[in-house]
Amino acid sequence: MKVDNIFDNYSVNKKALSDYGFIKMKDGYCLKKDLENFDFYVKFIIGNNTFDVKVFEANGEEYLPFYIKKAGGSYSKKIKEAVELMINDIICHCFESINIREELLRYLKKKYDTNPNYPWKSDPTSITLKTNETNKWYALIMNIPYKSLKIEKEGKIDVLNVKNKPAKIEHLIDFKHYFPAYHMNKKYWISILLDSTIDLNSVINLLDESYEIVDLKK
Known part of the structure; x- marks a missing residue:
């Protein structure tokens, strides 16, 4: 086994x-x-x-x-x-x-003073992250079954949703680390699998880009 x-x-x-x-x-x-x-x-x-x-x-x-x-x-x-x-x-x-979720939250707190929100009582592990200026989501972290992303594994994994430009999203999707957005608009959002093989610096860069995109819409 x-x-x-x-x-x-x-x-x-x-x-x-x-x-x-x-x-x-x-x-x-x-x-x-x-x-x-x-x-x-x-x-x-x-x-x-x-x-x-x-x-x-x-x-x-x-x-x-x-x-x-x-x-x-x-x-x-x-x-x-x-x-x-x-x-x-x-x-x-x-x-x-390996708690990538906690590492990302520490980074976002330090750079943007972002505090996680837990909006769903029925799903206490999912968190939303909002900009201070627009109070709009720029990221969402969920713990979902692998099979929700059509990955043939048992159990669950943390997934990060961030916003970006459609062309970049299309370029990033590889169905290994980056997936069409789970439960969000797939044109403007992308899901990132937060497992031990993901490049943390790339994830942080995408978080920064997502914040900037949402923050511009004041």
Whole structure:
């Protein structure tokens, strides 16, 4: 089972991996650990932006029901739940959060004295950012499912919407980091995936441009 999407929001601490019990291999780190209360063991293999989890029976045969997403047996479900707890413990002890949202908010507070607004009680993670002069949105940060952007990954990711000129928006869209605006006018807005691979300086430049565009409309 691949847990690679963890690297969108976290970076691995290699020293912490060693302290946890991972063994340094040629292409990364490996940990073999017994699955408590089951006659199974688990291998966790962490490489360069890869996190692979494999489950084996005591005789060394791979336990294939673990990889079937909708395997409904209660036994395989218990196995999956136990492995999920192990994965979460590894993330807690060996990974560090990459909070691009907070970095951007600190920048905007310092440069524009912008305070985030939380306008929707039903969606407390989404924030709007307004210019001081026009009191109009120049940016929006949301936490949305990957699949909302037609990305075949489980879970959610922070997305930043900013305003720009249509020609530049068309040039930027690559369906990897930059997407047609989610839930906004796609001609004048663009969505930016705030994962660990995005160039932060480019995002900051686009935020500045968005502020200037909205601020001109006094």
